[in-house]
Amino acid sequence: MPSAYSEQFKQQCVDTVLVLGKSRAEVAAEYEVSASALGRWVAKAQGTEGTGSGSHMRKADPASQDPTELAKRVRELEIENEFLKSGRPLRQGPLEGDIFKVIEHFDEEGAGKPRYTVTMMARGLGVTRVGYYVWKHRRSRPYAGASPRGKRHRLFRAYHRDFRLA
Incomplete structure (x- = not known):
């Protein structure tokens, strides 16, 4: 099946769950769609979309009236x-x-x-x-000059500074 389903197909699947009373797993297997996609379609039709598991982790929508x-x-x-x-x-x-x-x-x-x-x-x-x-x-992070590499770097810079001044 294509990844984008028509609204008519979605409604047919939702009606099979809600009207005929079949389980989501049965309908998903029958119509060859994923159970999670079917669950989203059913939740949207019932108006309960976004209230399930994990919804407590999302920030509240300021425009929501729920x-x-x-x-x-x-x-x-x-x-x-x-x-x-x-x-x-x-x-x-x-x-x-x-x-x-x-x-x-x-x-x-x-x-x-x-x-x-x-x-x-x-x-x-x-x-x-x-x-x-x-x-x-x-x-x-520790101060870069405290490491052995930092000490070598300071000595190198001091040597070249003194060399230029001489």
């Missing part, structure tokens, strides 16, 4: 608001590194899962998530 989506959006905004209230000193014009230090503080707070996600904190503070991780990676 009560569970709205409640999820309210929770997200409450957490973001709570975080922004806790970071009041930041509004007085901190340096970018200071903002990253605040994100790091809240990211490493507690032994379990942090209350605030790095994405949410970065968005609220006006920096990028990638920028935070680059900053954190740079801080975790």
Whole structure:
């Protein structure tokens, strides 16, 4: 079968599940479609699309009128608001590194899962998530001059500097 199915074919499969009461697995085998595709078509027809397993991992759609989506959006905004209230000193014009230090503080707070996600904190503070991780990676690396290679490099530079001055 082609990868793009006509709307009429999809409706026929959905009707076989909903009207005739056959299981999705039976209908999928009968019409030679994947069970997951048939499940999406049935969910769309029933209006339950996006409420199944894994939907709790997605961000709430701001335009949705679904009560569970709205409640999820309210929770997200409450957490973001709570975080922004806790970071009041930041509004007085901190340096970018200071903002990253605040994100790091809240990211490493507690032994379990942090209350605030790095994405949410970065968005609220006006920096990028990638920028935070680059900053954190740079801080975790030891000073380059401390390695044997760094020492050789410093000696090499000093030798050539002295050579040019002579």
